[in-house]
Structure formats: C-alpha cells, structure tokens
Amino acid sequence: MSRRCFAPRVYGCPGLFGPPGPREPGVRGDDRTRRGGDVVRYDADVLVIGGGIIGLSTAYAITRAAPGTRVVVLEKEGGPARHQTGHNSGVIHSGVYYPxxxxxxxxxxxxxxEMVKFCAEHGIAHEVTGKLIVATDRCELPRLHALAQRARQHAIPVRELGPAQIAAHEPRVRGRAALHIGTTGICDFGAVSAQLAQLAQDAGTSVRYGARVEVIGRRASAVAVRTATGEVLRARALVNCAGLHSDRVARLAGDDPGMRIIPFRGEYYELRPARADLVRGLVYPVPDPAFPFLGVHLTRGIDGSVHIGPNAVPALAREGYDWLTVRPGELARTLAYPGSWQIARRHWRYGMGELHRSLSRHAFTRAVRRLLPDVTTDDLIPAPAGVRAQALLPDGTLVDDFLFKESPRMVHVLNAPSPAATASLAIGREVARRALRHI
Structure with a gap:
C-alpha cells in the first residue's frame, strides 16, 4: 500500500479512471457513466475489500437485499478467513457481556x-453448549450479580449457581458462584465463511483471492482500486472490511479514520488429549471491567479439543502470530502513535502480567488453576495464536464497540470486535444497507 490518493480534493489517481477500454462481453450499457466529460466504465457496483467473515457476509447480504447488484470481493490472501475469523475460539456468544x-x-x-440456524441449514458443525461464568474470588461476586441482571435485561436464559451446582456442570472447575448461560454455543467460523463465499458467488459475486489492494482513487461518480497484480477495478461504491488493516485502507482511500489499529496477540494452549476430560464445555472468568478482553477461559471446540486462553499481549506486526514475527515499519508506527503511550501508562500493570504469562508457561498455568485446580504445566500444549485488531483512539481509549465510518461512496468497518463472528450475518446486513445507499 505504497501510494495514497486523497479525497475529496483529489478525486482519483492517474490511470485509474480512464480512458475506458472497450466494452467487455456481458457489460450492460448503463455500466458506463459520463461525468464532467469523462466516461467511467464500472466493473462492479460494489467493491468489498476483505474476505473475512464480515466482508463475505456483506457481499452475501448485498446480493440478497438487491439481487442483480454486481459485487466483487478482493482478498489479499489465498483463501477466506485467514486471519481474525480463522484464529478465534469458535464461540457463538450470547450477548450477556454487552451493555x-x-x-x-x-x-x-x-x-x-441466527448463526445457529445458519449452521443447521447448511450442515456446518455446531452445538449449543451453554457456558459457565465463574467467580473464583469474593470480590468478583458483585460483578457476577451485575452480569445476571444484564442477562435478564437482554432476556437471555440465565441460572445462578453455587459451588455444588458448578460441580454438577463441570466437576473439575472450582468457584464461589457462577452463571449458566444457556444460549452460548460453538461452531466452525471458517466453514461459515466458506459457505458465505459460496452463497455470494452463487448469486453472482466475484470473490478474488490473492488480490491485495495497493491504490484507491475516488471521483464524484466512482471509486477505483489497483491491486498488486496491476488490475484496475472501478465501482460505484467501496466497502472496507480489511480487519487488521482497516485503518490503513481508510487512509489509502483518503479518509481519516480517527483511530489506529493496534494488534494484540491472543495466545492459547490446548489440553493434552489424555486430559481433555478436565473440561466438559465452556468456562469463563468474570471479566475485568477495566479491559475489554475476557481473560483466560476454557473452551471445548467443535472437534472435541479443549483450548485455554487467550492472554493479550502487543503483537510486533499486524499479522504477528508469534514473538519472532516483527515488521519494523508497522511496529514503529504503533510506537509513534500517541494512543499507544497513553494506554501503556494506564494499564502497564495489567500488561506486565499478560507478558509474564506469555513468556512463562508456569505463570500461565497458575492463572488457569484459579478455574481448573487440577491442571498442570505438563497438561498444556502450545496452540496457534490469534491477533485481535483493536481500535485505539489518540487519547489511549480502547474502542469497545463496533465503529463504522462513511464518506462519499465509501463505507469503512473500522472496529469489529467480538462478537463479530457470532453476529456476522446481522453485521453484514447493516454494512450492506449502508453500502447500497451510496449507489
């Protein structure tokens, strides 16, 4: 992403908008529009940047809301859901945490x-398991009670449990009290993404992999992109669902997102197969209200494996899935951002604890033992990590909700935190609604 074209003062980059080539077979006559003496040939009605679950859901929703709308999805990787979607815990969240x-x-x-129904209709592995939110310390009890009240506000089925009832659900888990949330489940979000891609393609969407966007231009009547292969595509509107790169794509389009994506790596362990019977389902701690991450939890996946984690440590690259992956330019821009220093100043004690657990399996095991006393260091096997695209404001405030921004012919999805995968069908409809207004 080396060149930038800024709008609205500059309405495009040289070569992106003309001269138009010969009309291609199958291109309708109204695919050419004359504006200010120029003729723009549209290759699509909507371009979607990003082939994760939100981008693919948006493409699918557009084809359902406005059949015949020509959509092109551009994904830089060789397949769908290669980053956040493909590295999450697979939990279908109920909504109990959210105000x-x-x-x-x-x-x-x-x-x-809706996600449970979608999985059932398309034969995607899933299960409604329910989950426990467990208080292990007396000081957590008021927060647990507040979560119970919130669940009732949301009409989410919830039961308050004592120690004996906790043991009935999870014999190896220890706690002073817990909530049982009946609507939580698990599924394979990678398979969901692949199904959304297929449904969108069946409706006429073109999903192009290996299509990294490097240049974006905009005029009053059109947007245009150039990919790393040199292909130029013009459309009536553009949707930015670039996840870890959403702020960079917004700037590439000439828009100021007003935030910066700061990547946090979530590191997981997996229980050795012989010890997987320590956990029957999903077990979560009471979340820390000062930080939007949910803490180390226990998750039995759709394949029967049990993952423990994640912690949350700064990644040294936007796609930095381990400590050895460092991109100096990305790291320098993160360190130069004022919000990075503000959040470090406010939360350095929390951050040091996360770093300690990242570097020490013994420290990680001690954290897990608060919920699962029988676990040992030898029971834990390193598992693939994920990277969370966390939006951060210049004053150091973590953006804890979804963040959308619109400008002429553009819709930017700048922050899509958990429960983005759970709610991807609903989010896709919302983004599609916004995109269709621009055409």
Whole structure:
C-alpha cells in the first residue's frame, strides 16, 4: 500500500479512471457513466475489500437485499478467513457481556440464534453448549450479580449457581458462584465463511483471492482500486472490511479514520488429549471491567479439543502470530502513535502480567488453576495464536464497540470486535444497507 490518493480534493489517481477500454462481453450499457466529460466504465457496483467473515457476509447480504447488484470481493490472501475469523475460539456468544444500547448487544442478541440456524441449514458443525461464568474470588461476586441482571435485561436464559451446582456442570472447575448461560454455543467460523463465499458467488459475486489492494482513487461518480497484480477495478461504491488493516485502507482511500489499529496477540494452549476430560464445555472468568478482553477461559471446540486462553499481549506486526514475527515499519508506527503511550501508562500493570504469562508457561498455568485446580504445566500444549485488531483512539481509549465510518461512496468497518463472528450475518446486513445507499 505504497501510494495514497486523497479525497475529496483529489478525486482519483492517474490511470485509474480512464480512458475506458472497450466494452467487455456481458457489460450492460448503463455500466458506463459520463461525468464532467469523462466516461467511467464500472466493473462492479460494489467493491468489498476483505474476505473475512464480515466482508463475505456483506457481499452475501448485498446480493440478497438487491439481487442483480454486481459485487466483487478482493482478498489479499489465498483463501477466506485467514486471519481474525480463522484464529478465534469458535464461540457463538450470547450477548450477556454487552451493555444495553450498544451495537455489540444488538448484534449479538440477534446474531447468536441466527448463526445457529445458519449452521443447521447448511450442515456446518455446531452445538449449543451453554457456558459457565465463574467467580473464583469474593470480590468478583458483585460483578457476577451485575452480569445476571444484564442477562435478564437482554432476556437471555440465565441460572445462578453455587459451588455444588458448578460441580454438577463441570466437576473439575472450582468457584464461589457462577452463571449458566444457556444460549452460548460453538461452531466452525471458517466453514461459515466458506459457505458465505459460496452463497455470494452463487448469486453472482466475484470473490478474488490473492488480490491485495495497493491504490484507491475516488471521483464524484466512482471509486477505483489497483491491486498488486496491476488490475484496475472501478465501482460505484467501496466497502472496507480489511480487519487488521482497516485503518490503513481508510487512509489509502483518503479518509481519516480517527483511530489506529493496534494488534494484540491472543495466545492459547490446548489440553493434552489424555486430559481433555478436565473440561466438559465452556468456562469463563468474570471479566475485568477495566479491559475489554475476557481473560483466560476454557473452551471445548467443535472437534472435541479443549483450548485455554487467550492472554493479550502487543503483537510486533499486524499479522504477528508469534514473538519472532516483527515488521519494523508497522511496529514503529504503533510506537509513534500517541494512543499507544497513553494506554501503556494506564494499564502497564495489567500488561506486565499478560507478558509474564506469555513468556512463562508456569505463570500461565497458575492463572488457569484459579478455574481448573487440577491442571498442570505438563497438561498444556502450545496452540496457534490469534491477533485481535483493536481500535485505539489518540487519547489511549480502547474502542469497545463496533465503529463504522462513511464518506462519499465509501463505507469503512473500522472496529469489529467480538462478537463479530457470532453476529456476522446481522453485521453484514447493516454494512450492506449502508453500502447500497451510496449507489
């Protein structure tokens, strides 16, 4: 992404908008529009940058809301869901954590049941397991009670449990009290993404892999992109679902996102198969209200394996899935951002604890033992990590809700935190609605 074209003062980059080539077979007559003496040939109505679950859901939703709309999805990787979508815990969240009135709550409450239905209709492995949120310390009890009240506000089925009832659900888990949330489940979000891609393609969408966008231009009547292969595509509107690179794509398009994506790596361990019976389902701690991450939790996946984690440590690259992956330019820009220093100043104690657990398996094991006393260091096997695209404001505030921004012919999805995968069908419809207004 080396060249930038800024709008609205500059409405495009040389070569992106003309002269138009000969009309291609099958291109309708109204695919050419004359503006200010120029003729623009549209290759699509909507370009979607990003082939994760949100980008693919958006493409699918556009084809359902406005059949015949020509959509092209551009994904830089060789297949769908290679980053955040393909590296999450696979949990279908109920919405219990999210405050009333937030987009998180609205999307999760609608999306969780919808995702279960989608998986059932398309033969995607899933299960409604329920989960426990466990308080292990007396000081957590008021927060647990507040979560129970919030669940009732959201009409989420919830039961409050004591130690004996916790043991009935999870014999190896220890806690003072817990909530049982009945609507939580698990599924394979990679398979969901692949199905969305297929459904969108069946409706006429072109999904192009290996299509890294390097240049974006905009005029009053059109947007255009150039990919790393030199291909130029012109459309009436563009949707930015670039996840870890969403702020960079916004700037490439000439828009100021007002935030910066700061990558946090979530590191997981997996229980040795012989010890997987320590956990029956999903077990979460009471979340820390000062930080939007949910803490180390226990998750039995759709394949029967049990993952433990994640912690949250700064990644040294936007796609930095381990400590050895360092991109100096990306790291320098993160360190130069004022918000990075502000968050470090406010949360350095929390951050040091996360770093300690990242570098020491013994420290990680001690954290897990708060919920699962029988686990040992030898029971834990390193598992693939994920990277969370966390939006950060210049004052160091972590953006804890979905963040959308629109400009002429552009829709940017700048922050799509958990429960984005759970609520991807609902989010896709919302982004599609915004995109269709621009055409």
């Amino acid at each position: 009333p009135g937030s987009l998180k709550a609205a999307f999760a409450l609608q999306g969780s049941a």
